[in-house]
Amino acid sequence: MPELPEVETIRRDLAPELEGRRITAIRIHHHDIIIGAQSSAEFRRRVEGRRILAVDRRAKWLLLQLDIGVLITQLRMTGRFAVGRGTVPPLAGFRHVAAEFDLNDGRTLFYDDMRRLGGFMLLSEPEWAQEESRFGPEPLDSGFRAVDLGHALRRGRAPVKNALMDQSRVAGVGNIYASEALNVARIDPTRPVSDLTDGDVRRLHRSLRRILRRSLDSAGTTFRDYRAVNGRSGSFQTLLRVYGREGESCSNCGGVIRRIVQAGRSTYYCPGCQR
Numbered sequence: 001m002p003e004l005p006e007v008e009t010i011r012r013d014l015a016p017e018l019e020g021r022r023i024t025a026i027r028i029h030h031h032d033i034i035i036g037a038q039s040s041a042e043f044r045r046r047v048e049g050r051r052i053l054a055v056d057r058r059a060k061w062l063l064l065q066l067d068i069g070v071l072i073t074q075l076r077m078t079g080r081f082a083v084g085r086g087t088v089p090p091l092a093g094f095r096h097v098a099a100e101f102d103l104n105d106g107r108t109l110f111y112d113d114m115r116r117l118g119g120f121m122l123l124s125e126p127e128w129a130q131e132e133s134r135f136g137p138e139p140l141d142s143g144f145r146a147v148d149l150g151h152a153l154r155r156g157r158a159p160v161k162n163a164l165m166d167q168s169r170v171a172g173v174g175n176i177y178a179s180e181a182l183n184v185a186r187i188d189p190t191r192p193v194s195d196l197t198d199g200d201v202r203r204l205h206r207s208l209r210r211i212l213r214r215s216l217d218s219a220g221t222t223f224r225d226y227r228a229v230n231g232r233s234g235s236f237q238t239l240l241r242v243y244g245r246e247g248e249s250c251s252n253c254g255g256v257i258r259r260i261v262q263a264g265r266s267t268y269y270c271p272g273c274q275r
């Protein structure tokens with residue numbers, strides 16, 4: 001699933017293309033991409049004719065702020081966007097188009113999703129406020145301090161890797177960037193959050209923000225499915241220190257990178273650096 005850098009990259013790509021545009025028509029080819037109780041016909045009735053005021057992001061969700069509410073997009077594993085003219089997507093690889101949004105400037109926003117795990121959900125402002133309250137702070141906000149990370153993490157005795165991926169504690173961090181940030185901070189991913197020292201939290205705060213910013217500068221991480229708008233790939237995969245590198249040598253100490261499973265997800269770390 002795309003994490004904060006990937007979704008933020010998509011947001012930055014889409015904002016100048018969509019903001020201020022009006023959605024004139026919608027064609028839904030696979031009705032299961034409409035999330036919630038609404039039918040696809042009701043979704044079309046409510047969204048057609050509406051103006052896109054802003055393109056935002058919260059955690060791993062892409063948000064289209066409309067003049068009637070918030071259109072949430074969850075990209076999941078294979079969701080991606082392209083913008084072009086006419087009824088044919090501008091990319092040859094778009095073979096699983098699930099929805100098309102015609103814009104009032106003659107262009108079309110195409111949503112392609114091979115596995116159709118993602119989709120769209122339309123919420124009113126009060127409904128979105130309730131949904132948004134479930135998320136923790138954004139780690140790249142200017143006001144996000146080390147003490148804020150400490151307050152978010154130090155609840156219970158969960159392993160620090162699991163806690164970093166808990167969206168109610170810190171928003172937008174997933175498997176890749178939790179593993180990478182813990183490696184840079186030299187913290188064992190299985191360590192209980194209650195055992196973290198103030199120094200640990202400060203190092204983790206610095207490493208997390210640095211890793212996320214560097215990934216944003218690289219347009220995110222592309223292994224297989226993730227693409228930014230119109231097929232642009234990320235390049236941060238070339239800078240990963242531990243994620244996906246089981247059995248390889250650590251670039252810092254020369255030790256062997258290991259993989260373990262935490263909460264059903266793979267965690268990569270260096271036992272030599274992360275004692």
